[in-house]
Amino acid sequence: MSHNLLKGKKGIIFGALDSQSIAWKTAESVHAQGGEIVLTNAPVALRMGTINELGEKVNAPVIPADATSLSDLEQLVDQTMEHFGGKIDFVLHSIGMSVNVRKGKHYTALNHDWMQKGWDVSAVSFHKLMQTLYAKDAMNEWGSIVALTYIAAQRTFPNYNDMADNKAYLESIARSFGYYMGKDKSVRVNTISQSPTLTTAGQGVKGLDGFLTYAEKTSPLGNATASECADYTVTMFSDFTRKVTMQNLFHDGGFSNTGVSQEVIDALQ
Numbered sequence: 589m590s591h592n593l594l595k596g597k598k599g600i601i602f603g604a605l606d607s608q609s610i611a612w613k614t615a616e617s618v619h620a621q622g623g624e625i626v627l628t629n630a631p632v633a634l635r636m637g638t639i640n641e642l643g644e645k646v647n648a649p650v651i652p653a654d655a656t657s658l659s660d661l662e663q664l665v666d667q668t669m670e671h672f673g674g675k676i677d678f679v680l681h682s683i684g685m686s687v688n689v690r691k692g693k694h695y696t697a698l699n700h701d702w703m704q705k706g707w708d709v710s711a712v713s714f715h716k717l718m719q720t721l722y723a724k725d726a727m728n729e730w731g732s733i734v735a736l737t738y739i740a741a742q743r744t745f746p747n748y749n750d751m752a753d754n755k756a757y758l759e760s761i762a763r764s765f766g767y768y769m770g771k772d773k774s775v776r777v778n779t780i781s782q783s784p785t786l787t788t789a790g791q792g793v794k795g796l797d798g799f800l801t802y803a804e805k806t807s808p809l810g811n812a813t814a815s816e817c818a819d820y821t822v823t824m825f826s827d828f829t830r831k832v833t834m835q836n837l838f839h840d841g842g843f844s845n846t847g848v849s850q851e852v853i854d855a856l857q
């Protein structure tokens with residue numbers, strides 16, 4: 589149902605790889621609410637994925653950018669402002685990758701070059717993105733920047749591996765840059781901590797099925813789906829959340845504040 593919550597708003601969505609991606613669902617929700625979009629992803633993902641289909645569906649140009657490259661990000665922001673004929677109202681950072689997870693390295697025996705690569709892609713890219721937006725004064729006042737994260741930043745989940753550390757760093761960048769974005773640009777910066785979700789990135793985590801079932805049984809409202817995450821993100825881009833900033837917002841059906849549920853206890857007996 590459209591309430592035109594984002595009518596007149598324009599923004600960039602990073603990270604739509606295929607129709608399961610949280611960013612894909614977000615692009616659809618933003619479009620349904622009247623927002624205008626530029627889609628972007630890494631050049632290699634553009635070759636492998638189906639983002640052009642999404643571009644046609646939501647009437648958005650697709651501009652390649654490796655989020656670890658400052659020059660790619662600069663070009664992306666320039667081209668986006670040219671396309672919109674002005675500044676940007678919202679940005680979604682929906683990017684995560686760990687080489688150690690991909691290659692099955694255990695947390696106690698990480699390859700630290702790979703660790704650094706995953707950190708650059710999953711966390712530092714958020715700083716590079718905001719630094720670019722800040723330097724170019726690319727955001728409209730009362731704009732909104734969101735990155736997606738996971739509760740492994742606060743609590744330990746075996747097999748989430750070095751992504752847990754990347755997410756902790758990402759959430760810290762949201763707070764630190766959020767201060768300057770707020771003070772100097774009147775722009776808010778938040779992270780949304782989403783339930784485990786079946787996507788390409790999610791499937792990389794060993795034992796995701798167990799994660800999903802455990803979270804489903806623990807959360808009073810059940811796991812949040814990718815589409816529900818998309819709708820929540822839309823509210824964070826809308827004018828109804830203007831003074832929410834520097835927060836890590838749990839979108840997880842209540843998982844984060846539940847010790848244990850009766851269903852989990854029953855399953856163990």
Ligand SMILES: NC(=O)c1ccc[n+]([C@@H]2O[C@H](COP(=O)([O-])OP(=O)(O)OC[C@H]3O[C@@H](n4cnc5c(N)ncnc54)[C@H](O)[C@@H]3O)[C@@H](O)[C@H]2O)c1
Pocket residue numbers: 602603604605606608609610611629630633653654655656681682683684685709736737738781782783784785786787788789790791
């Ligand atoms: N799936 C889950 O269980 C879950 C839970 C909480 C948070 N998240 C987070 O949500 C976000 C989106 O993940 P998803 O689950 O939709 O999976 P996804 O695989 O669909 O999305 C990850 C995206 O990151 C992009 N990416 C990787 N390297 C990049 C680079 N160098 N430059 C630009 N883009 C790059 C990929 O191309 C892909 O589109 C990630 O930050 C992820 O950690 C996922």
